Amino acid sequence: MKFNKNVFLRDLEYLVNIDSGTRTAEGVAKVADYLIKKYEAAGLTVKRYVFDPLLGPCVEARNHPECDDIDLLLIGHMDTVFPPGTAAARPYREEDGKAYGPGVADMKSGDLLALTLVEELQEAGVDLNICIANNPDEEIGSPSADAWLLDLGKKSKFCFDFEPGRAGGDFVKTRKGVQHLTIQMEGIAAHAGVNPDAGASAILEMSRWACHFADMKDGLGGTYVNFGVVKGGTVYNMVPNYCECGVDLRFDTMEALEKIHNELYRMAENPYDSRIKVKIDSNGCTPPMTTNENSLKLMDLMKEEGKKLGQTFDFIGTGGGSDASRISAAGAATMDACGPVGYHTHNEGEYIVLSSIEERLQILFNVCVRLWGNQ
C-alpha cells in the first residue's frame, strides 16, 4: 500500500479546521473544493452540483464517467452539526493515539478514507467502477441531495457509507427509518373556573395520544413513537383550545410505518373527545436501511477478510438515520460505519482512534479486491 498516514492526517487537520456546519455553505464549499482537488489529482472525473445554494455543493467523482452503472458507491457528507467558530475554539489536535476536533469522526476522516481507498485500488489496478458522492446536508436529512443520492443508489450494486466506525470496529448493517410528524389539535376554549365542561382541552387530548402510544409500545414491533415537542395553551385559567406536537417515528420496515399511520389516522377520525379537530402533517421520510441478498454476501466477504487480518468486528443495527438508508432503499447492498472508529459524535469530546484508519483501509481494500475478483 502506498498509504501515507502523515499526508492523511495533514489533510484531516485542514478539513477539520474548516467550519462546515449545515447551512454554512461557504465552509462546505471549501471542503468540497479541497476534495475535488484531491479527486482530480487521483484522475477522477468530477461533477459539482448546487441543488440549494443555502446548503452548498454536492460532489460526484467517477473513475469511469462513461459508464452509467456503478459497482461501488462511496458516500460521505461534508456538513457537521457545529456552528461557525467551533473550529477556532477547539481546532484539530492529536493526543494519545486519538484525533479530536469538530467533525473529525462525523465524518471528515471518513471522507478522506473513501478517497484513500480509491487511490489504493487504482494503484493496485483493481478496476471496479467507482463513484464517490459527497453531500452538504446529511445532518438535516439531506433535503437537497435526496433525489441525486437516490438516483446514484439505483445505479449502484454496492455502497460503503463512511460514517464513523462503531466501538470495537463494528459496522452498521441496518438502521431504522425516520419520519417527523406535526400533529395539530383544535379544541374549544373555556374559563377554567366558570364553565370548564364547556371546554374541549386540546392538551388533554394530546396527552391521551401520548399515553396511548406509550401503552401500545410492546405491540409496535420495534417502532418507536416519540412525542418530542409540545406547544399549547395560553394562560393558566383557560381550557386550552390548541395544542401542537412534533412526533418522531422510528421503524424497521415501510409496512411498520404504514401500521402506525393507520393507527394515527384512525385516532384522528375518532379522537377521545369528539369535539377536537386533528390535523397531521408529515415532514419527509428517511426509509429504513435493510439488508438484501447482496448485502448478506458482502457481510460474509467482510467476515472472511476480517478473519484473515485478525480483525474481529460485528454488524449491528441502530435506531439513528443516515444516507445509507436512502441508498439501501434504492436497492444497493449497503454497509454503513465504514469510516475510522469514532466516539462521541455530535459532541465536544468527538474523536477517532488513529490506528483504525489503516485497519479500515485494509479491510475495505481487501473486500474490494474480492468484489472485483467475483465479477
Ligand SMILES: [Zn+2]
Ligand atoms: Zn454523519
